[in-house]
Amino acid sequence: MDAVDIGYLSLIACFLLLVIPLLVSHYLKLGIIHETIVSASRMIVQLAFVGVFLTVLFDLNNSIVNLLWLLVMVLAATHSTINDVGLDLRKLLLPTLASFIIGNFLVILYFNTFVVNLEHLFDARYLIPIFGMFLGNSLRGNIVSISNFYDTIRRNENRYLYSLSLGAKKHEAILPYARKSLNLALKPSIASMSTIGLVALPGMMTGQIIAGSSPILAIKYQMAIMVGIYVSTVMTVAIGIFMTMRFSFDDYGILKEDVFKSTSA
Incomplete structure (x- = not known):
């Protein structure tokens, strides 16, 4: 029907x-x-x-065209993330872009190969909408994690520098802030998985049921999608923080001010 x-x-x-x-x-x-x-x-x-x-x-339904469209989506997500958190696009474009590509492309390839079992891995009907769901959620996670990470270090600069002065290595001083930011970004995804079906029927499941799929098939797809979303979000936010760190701190562990967007007129 x-x-x-x-x-x-x-x-x-x-x-x-x-x-x-x-x-x-x-x-x-x-x-x-x-x-x-x-x-x-x-x-x-x-x-x-x-x-x-x-x-x-x-x-x-051309594989090359489909992949090029995914790249456009990733570029848009990268620009949105860096712009929303107030960082310098020129300095952090590549690490942020890499986090989205690695975190989402690997999951969608695995998903289409071993979960949906597609003969044509880059079938537009599956590739683009599913990738869009992965990317949209990892976008929100990246904005939360990166924004919180850099804002927290700036607000607690004295405490952070004090840790360095006591002999902590750069990664040791940074780790508590990264851990807190990752937890904050991942809590919504964890909460969604634990309440899905009871609190709300998600969009994909509802759409499939309205389109005529059986509720059981819609549920199986939704479970698979939720796992994929969670994994891609974890990978993207973790890679996003640790890859941008390489460009945001000097050899002594000091946060560079030029990674933030200039507020001058």
């Missing part, structure tokens, strides 16, 4: 629901009316473009 189509008038009716948060913002003076309208508009334009593009991509 195919999913019930949502007509354009029905989609307009859906967007009318946004009147509710806009009214709440107006009366409570939350100041999110403009932000909500801009975000919704960007979503419409971006998803319309992606919908047309993916239709062409799926019809073409």
Whole structure:
């Protein structure tokens, strides 16, 4: 059974629901009316473009083109991460990019080979949406971990330097901050795995059921996806912190100020 189509008038009716948060913002003076309208508009334009593009991509289903699109996705995620945490793009582009590539490409290759058992590993129908789920979650994890890592060291600079002055090696002084940041970034993924199905039905599972798949098949896919998301997030945030460290600290373990985005006019 195919999913019930949502007509354009029905989609307009859906967007009318946004009147509710806009009214709440107006009366409570939350100041999110403009932000909500801009975000919704960007979503419409971006998803319309992606919908047309993916239709062409799926019809073409060329491995090289599919991989190039994944690279575009990774570059966008890298830029978003560095920009959101206030670091210098030129200095940390390569290590951050490497963390996304290693953490997500290895997992998607393993996933398509041994879990889904695809004959065509780079089949666009599986490769792009599943990779997108892995990448989106590792993006959020990287932003949380890297942001917390560098902010915490800057806020506790005296304590960090004191550890170095007592004879701690660079990795020994840094490790407590890295450990705390990794734990913070991974807690949402752990919480999602422990409550999935009870608190909420995730998007992929819901989409498959609506599209006509049996609940059991949807559950098996969702379990596999959740494991893949968790593993790719762990790998990406761990590699992200430890690879950017090589460019962010000098030989004496001092954090370089030029790795942060300049705030000058």
